[in-house]
Amino acid sequence: MKILMTGNEAIARGAYEAGVTVASAYPGTPSTEIMENFSQYEGVHSEWAVNEKVACEVAAGASIRGARTFAAMKHVGLNVAADGFMSYAYHVTNGGFVLITADEPNMHSSQNEQDNRYFALFGKTALIEPSDSQECLDFMKEAFEISEKYETPVLYRVTTRTCHSKSIVSIGERIVPPIKNYVKDPRKNLMVPANSRARHPEIEDIRLAGLREYSNNCALNRIEYNNKALDNAPSIGIITSGIAYQYAKEVMGDNASYLKIGFVNPLPDKMIREFASKVDKLYIIEENDPFIETQIKAMGIECIGKEVFPICGEYSPELLREVLLGVKPSCTYETKLQAPARPPVLCAGCPHRGLFFELGKYKNKAYLSGDIGCYTLGAMNPLNALDSTICMGGAITGAHGFEKANEIANDKSMKCFALIGDSTFFHSGITGLINSTYNNSAITTIILDNSITGMTGHQENPGTGKTVNGQPAPVVDIISLCHACGIKKENLLVVDPYDIKATREALKKGYEATEPFVIVTKRECALLKPIIKKRANMKSIVDPEKCRSCKACLRCGCPALMFEGKTRIDNDACNGCGVCVQICPFDAIEKVGE
Numbered sequence: 001m002k003i004l005m006t007g008n009e010a011i012a013r014g015a016y017e018a019g020v021t022v023a024s025a026y027p028g029t030p031s032t033e034i035m036e037n038f039s040q041y042e043g044v045h046s047e048w049a050v051n052e053k054v055a056c057e058v059a060a061g062a063s064i065r066g067a068r069t070f071a072a073m074k075h076v077g078l079n080v081a082a083d084g085f086m087s088y089a090y091h092v093t094n095g096g097f098v099l100i101t102a103d104e105p106n107m108h109s110s111q112n113e114q115d116n117r118y119f120a121l122f123g124k125t126a127l128i129e130p131s132d133s134q135e136c137l138d139f140m141k142e143a144f145e146i147s148e149k150y151e152t153p154v155l156y157r158v159t160t161r162t163c164h165s166k167s168i169v170s171i172g173e174r175i176v177p178p179i180k181n182y183v184k185d186p187r188k189n190l191m192v193p194a195n196s197r198a199r200h201p202e203i204e205d206i207r208l209a210g211l212r213e214y215s216n217n218c219a220l221n222r223i224e225y226n227n228k229a230l231d232n233a234p235s236i237g238i239i240t241s242g243i244a245y246q247y248a249k250e251v252m253g254d255n256a257s258y259l260k261i262g263f264v265n266p267l268p269d270k271m272i273r274e275f276a277s278k279v280d281k282l283y284i285i286e287e288n289d290p291f292i293e294t295q296i297k298a299m300g301i302e303c304i305g306k307e308v309f310p311i312c313g314e315y316s317p318e319l320l321r322e323v324l325l326g327v328k329p330s331c332t333y334e335t336k337l338q339a340p341a342r343p344p345v346l347c348a349g350c351p352h353r354g355l356f357f358e359l360g361k362y363k364n365k366a367y368l369s370g371d372i373g374c375y376t377l378g379a380m381n382p383l384n385a386l387d388s389t390i391c392m393g394g395a396i397t398g399a400h401g402f403e404k405a406n407e408i409a410n411d412k413s414m415k416c417f418a419l420i421g422d423s424t425f426f427h428s429g430i431t432g433l434i435n436s437t438y439n440n441s442a443i444t445t446i447i448l449d450n451s452i453t454g455m456t457g458h459q460e461n462p463g464t465g466k467t468v469n470g471q472p473a474p475v476v477d478i479i480s481l482c483h484a485c486g487i488k489k490e491n492l493l494v495v496d497p498y499d500i501k502a503t504r505e506a507l508k509k510g511y512e513a514t515e516p517f518v519i520v521t522k523r524e525c526a527l528l529k530p531i532i533k534k535r536a537n538m539k540s541i542v543d544p545e546k547c548r549s550c551k552a553c554l555r556c557g558c559p560a561l562m563f564e565g566k567t568r569i570d571n572d573a574c575n576g577c578g579v580c581v582q583i584c585p586f587d588a589i590e591k592v593g594e
């Protein structure tokens, strides 16, 4: 049967057909839909892990037991999972183990553009990179064969365009190989120094040698020779992988020959030498870093890569056409109209808005240490209420470090606030909170609990009471957790961020606190389906007679508010959260439909 599928849907299907029985993932663009799709299949255990390290180790445990398993994450997730991944890479893999990393050239939703192919080189594992949805499915199945045959983890790298583009896929049957026996054997599974020392040479001499041989002979790597010369110019050869292969083919068609690499680590050295010897001019086309190119140059082969193709950002057919053929992109449609800029913004009715509106008042006398989630948008105009954001879980730890440096500098001019969402708190905020109470840090942590993992599109988490399949799950209570982390009863406040006065008072207490202090702002995400339904008739409306055009309400940055001589509220966008009602100094806005 043939179906139109995104790469992520096809990866999930491939895992299902390959007989995966246990899978764990933490959401993150562009990987999220892999688990969302996989969890729809019957007869599998799928789960949202609390973070990527957990997902990787859950998969490692299932693999040791003999099951086929995968962990999925976005590229920066592999930094979190790296300890487990690098160590499990020394084990003798039992059940097939695949770690899917979804990288993000051009950082559409990420803080960096790291190229995770290096993790395979670093961890001495196999690396696979598909170029379209059919390959996403087929390569997934092959990944499990490789993992079990060569007793290695397989790093499976995709990028945004492969994950999210749709193409036709032939789907097949699910075949579940029997779960392998688990035989106790410390030399395979207990990496203490004596065992690791014995294992390392095996990885170099047996695993990597076997994989290199495989790489030179497998169907994942293929040469496509084309004889048609380009204007009688010397013959062009292109070595490429991933989505860049599609772009190169679109631009050069049969005016070039290709070595398409789907099995990327170890590289097919013999194929590369043979291909290079047959063409006059050799290009290496790969997004992000010169991962393939550097290794080919180290083989002493002359080629052109990052001298002409950029390291930064995403490739496109237009970009390759310009570099390879000197053809500038032509605009097919011209207009003098300028679309207004639409910077990212907290949604209308977002519960984070009230907090940031009040917190912004402290920006000159506080360090506002942010984290990663919808609330990172608190940094944007007009709220401007964040100083920094490092990585997931970095808010509390960063605020603690800032505070300790403040103490040494005897600088009392800035109170330290840490801001973190509920999912991020479970992900890696808890350890930071324990660290800050243990080390007696007078920081105030604000946990923005909107009862969902908002930014990545509403995934359940340990605080929501549901599993990835929507099944009931125990609720991990954030408040008890904070107390268990060392926050005293009197140093914890829970507040509704729709209530501006209560939020203001809580922040004042947090600002004045001299001990580790926590404020939990509790209000569900406005886009949760039951909340949309519940608040469907709740609106805020402006009385134009009373509106004095002072624009005070606009300072909360709500996209439902417009100014047309006077404030007007978009009835469709507004959910009657009432933040603007409380801000208006002239009582010109009122709530209706409650």
Ligand SMILES: Cc1ncc(C[n+]2csc(CCOP(=O)(O)OP(=O)(O)O)c2C)c(N)n1
Pocket: 026, 027, 028, 029, 074, 076, 077, 080, 110, 372, 373, 374, 375, 392, 420, 421, 422, 423, 424, 425, 448, 450, 452, 453, 454, 455, 456
């Ligand atoms: C290491 C890592 N994993 C995953 C992500 C993707 N990601 C960005 S924000 C976010 C979740 C934020 O949820 P929450 O903390 O509940 O805040 P909300 O967006 O709901 O306000 C995730 C999973 C990431 N940026 N980094």
